[in-house]
Amino acid sequence: MQKNVNNRDSEMEKTRQVDAIAVLELVVNNHPGVMSHICGLFSRRAYNVEGIICIPMQDGMTSKMWLQVNEENKLEQIIKQVKKLPDVLTIERHDGGHRVFERVGVLV
Amino acid sequence: MNTMNGAQLIVKLLERQGIDIIAGIPGGANLPMYDALFESTAIRHILCRHEQGAGFVAQGIARSTGKAAVCFATSGPGATNVLTAIADAYLDSIPVICITGQVPASLIGTDAFQEVDTYGMSIPITKHNFLVRTVGELLTIIPRAFELALSGRPGPVLIDVPKDVQMAEISFAQWPEPGRRTTEKATDIESLRAAADMINRAKRPILCLGGGIIHAGAAEAGRLLAEKGGLPTTMTLMGLGAIASDHQLSLGMLGMHAARSTNMALQDCDLFIAAGARFDDRATGKIVEFCPDASIIHMDIDPSEVSKLKTAHIALVGDVKRSLEALLPLVTENSRTIWNNQIEVLKEMYPMTSPEARVPEKPYGLILKTSELLDEGSFISTDVGKHQMWAAQVFPFERPRQLLTSGGLGTMGFGLPAAIGAALAHPDKQIVLFTGDGSLQMNIQELATAIEQQVNIKIIIMNNNSLGLVRQQQNLFYNKQLFASDFQIDIDFVTIAKGFGMKAVNVEAGGDLPALLERMLAEPGPCLINVPIDREEDVYPMVPPGASNSIMLGGCNAEKCK
Numbered sequence: 001m002q003k004n005v006n007n008r009d010s011e012m013e014k015t016r017q018v019d020a021i022a023v024l025e026l027v028v029n030n031h032p033g034v035m036s037h038i039c040g041l042f043s044r045r046a047y048n049v050e051g052i053i054c055i056p057m058q059d060g061m062t063s064k065m066w067l068q069v070n071e072e073n074k075l076e077q078i079i080k081q082v083k084k085l086p087d088v089l090t091i092e093r094h095d096g097g098h099r100v101f102e103r104v105g106v107l108v
Numbered sequence: 109m110n111t112m113n114g115a116q117l118i119v120k121l122l123e124r125q126g127i128d129i130i131a132g133i134p135g136g137a138n139l140p141m142y143d144a145l146f147e148s149t150a151i152r153h154i155l156c157r158h159e160q161g162a163g164f165v166a167q168g169i170a171r172s173t174g175k176a177a178v179c180f181a182t183s184g185p186g187a188t189n190v191l192t193a194i195a196d197a198y199l200d201s202i203p204v205i206c207i208t209g210q211v212p213a214s215l216i217g218t219d220a221f222q223e224v225d226t227y228g229m230s231i232p233i234t235k236h237n238f239l240v241r242t243v244g245e246l247l248t249i250i251p252r253a254f255e256l257a258l259s260g261r262p263g264p265v266l267i268d269v270p271k272d273v274q275m276a277e278i279s280f281a282q283w284p285e286p287g288r289r290t291t292e293k294a295t296d297i298e299s300l301r302a303a304a305d306m307i308n309r310a311k312r313p314i315l316c317l318g319g320g321i322i323h324a325g326a327a328e329a330g331r332l333l334a335e336k337g338g339l340p341t342t343m344t345l346m347g348l349g350a351i352a353s354d355h356q357l358s359l360g361m362l363g364m365h366a367a368r369s370t371n372m373a374l375q376d377c378d379l380f381i382a383a384g385a386r387f388d389d390r391a392t393g394k395i396v397e398f399c400p401d402a403s404i405i406h407m408d409i410d411p412s413e414v415s416k417l418k419t420a421h422i423a424l425v426g427d428v429k430r431s432l433e434a435l436l437p438l439v440t441e442n443s444r445t446i447w448n449n450q451i452e453v454l455k456e457m458y459p460m461t462s463p464e465a466r467v468p469e470k471p472y473g474l475i476l477k478t479s480e481l482l483d484e485g486s487f488i489s490t491d492v493g494k495h496q497m498w499a500a501q502v503f504p505f506e507r508p509r510q511l512l513t514s515g516g517l518g519t520m521g522f523g524l525p526a527a528i529g530a531a532l533a534h535p536d537k538q539i540v541l542f543t544g545d546g547s548l549q550m551n552i553q554e555l556a557t558a559i560e561q562q563v564n565i566k567i568i569i570m571n572n573n574s575l576g577l578v579r580q581q582q583n584l585f586y587n588k589q590l591f592a593s594d595f596q597i598d599i600d601f602v603t604i605a606k607g608f609g610m611k612a613v614n615v616e617a618g619g620d621l622p623a624l625l626e627r628m629l630a631e632p633g634p635c636l637i638n639v640p641i642d643r644e645e646d647v648y649p650m651v652p653p654g655a656s657n658s659i660m661l662g663g664c665n666a667e668k669c670k
Contacts (some may be wrong), residue, residue, distance in 0.1 A: 044232045086256060
């Protein structure tokens with residue numbers, strides 16, 4: 001019984017999170033320090049990242065990165081800060097999530 | 109075809125950027141760069157005694173000139189030592205380029221001798237940083253570092269260069285263009301019109317000039333707007349000098365140690381115009397109670413500052429000088445007599461100093477007396493603590509860049525090396541350092557640098573033999589439990605300074621302080637004067653940390669304030 005209750009709680013928690021989830025899709029320069037810059041920014045400014053997916057693009061010079069965040073109140077500020085990083089070339093905001101996380105979610 | 113090694117390329121690229129002074133310390137991992145400096149006739153190297161000192165010397169140059177300045181450090185401890193000065197530059201948006209040596213690329217990640225992750229450690233305290241992987245990248249990274257440091261909101265950039273990259277040969281046909289400040293796009297005209305309209309309708313507006321005004325060279329534009337609109341004008345610590353302290357519209361500094369009248373006027377204003385200011389907690393106090401009845405216009409070059417802490421009704425994102433200049437014709441001329449008279453009454457009721465506090469043996473008097481004795485065009489450097497706040501409160505700053513002080517990070521030990529940097533950049537000017545006995549001890553080794561370079565700095569120690577601001581807080585907020593804030597030994601700074609080879613004098617009880625000051629200020633080269641200050645001399649008024657700016661302790665006529 002106990003287990004079910006826990007499950008239900010975590011289900012509720014999940015629904016609540018899904019409502020506020022947003023995904024930021026970035027194109028960044030592809031070099032070894034970029035991930036540190038992005039993650040460093042999030043930890044220093046106390047923003048939570050729920051998920052990260054990053055793959056190099058065909059040209060090899062840039063990578064595409066998706067950041068899953070549920071910081072509704074801070075989202076505007078997060079976007080402004082991410083935009084300031086010189087290695088971030090473009091940023092696109094997807095409210096409500098992005099299918100890349102659904103696809104990868106199947107694997108976990 | 110140009111052929112050279114990486115280190116020579118770095119030095120040549122710095123020369124092409126117009127760099128003529130580099131502060132630093134050599135070590136194993138940056139020796140190729142020092143070998144290249146040996147051959148440079150354009151660059152003068154300033155050998156410091158600690159890398160933090162080198163970082164602050166570069167800051168002193170950058171803050172006093174507005175140009176980017178460079179410091180060198182070796183890998184490992186050299187890099188970790190310089191980081192405090194870089195963090196300080198980051199918080200005050202100062203364009204410093206720090207070039208560190210790193211162990212050879214093949215050894216990175218092996219815990220080699222004097223290896224630390226300089227790149228990783230400098231990410232959160234730089235505007236941007238680079239780890240140079242091949243010698244060819246230097247041709248783009250060095251100019252790019254200058255462009256980044258100077259453009260938009262300025263800031264420090266660190267370049268970590270492995271030793272093998274410094275030694276690698278490179279041949280190239282063409283020199284890259286030096287990195288320059290890029291021009292910002294103009295502020296949106298609709299927002300400017302809306303802002304002007306809001307200013308024109310305001311009954312009780314206050315203009316606040318921050319450090320961004322200094323960086324943007326926008327002091328005159330700020331003053332013209334203030335004068336046309338009859339706008340009482342306050343300044344943040346970083347903005348002091350943006351408008352002359354004796355200007356009739358000047359309210360001096362705002363915040364924790366502001367004049368009572370300034371914070372009271374702010375509580376009452378109906379429009380707060382922040383220009384190049386970032387709503388720091390030391391300026392605003394408890395943010396939800398800051399300017400409670402005011403609309404906010406926020407002008408800043410950094411979009412992430414707008415509405416970060418206080419929601420702006422109108423955001424003017426862009427170069428603050430251009431925004432202020434564009435606003436000027438849109439703002440109607442208005443002397444705002446009622447509002448300015450109201451503030452005048454407050455100023456008279458709650459002055460910053462009293463005649464008793466202005467005798468030269470007291471902190472305010474000492475600072476004011478010094479200001480009277482200084483030539484025009486001199487610079488003031490401070491450390492961090494009581495002396496810094498006293499200077500910020502009463503020194504008659506009259507021009508941008510006159511004050512060099514660590515604002516955001518509040519780094520004790522900033523003052524001496526920063527003063528040396530300012531003196532190197534302005535050899536014909538007087539530089540006065542107001543410091544405390546606590547702060548001076550944090551970078552006291554740079555006395556050697558000052559002597560070696562024979563810079564024209566005058567060090568005034570306001571010596572209360574304690575960590576004064578800590579002591580004050582323990583007295584006020586920690587049940588008077590004074591712990592670890594009073595020094596248990598009395599250091600003889602005059603003997604120490606003389607040991608370094610510096611002229612130095614003590615102010616003795618009953619001595620003629622003004623005459624002594626005058627004599628020391630007239631001496632050529634560096635000298636030091638030690639002035640005893642009573643431990644009980646505190647900085648007032650004071651807003652308790654975390655409290656609203658409406659809650660102020662002490663200061664003249666505090667008892668009249670309900």
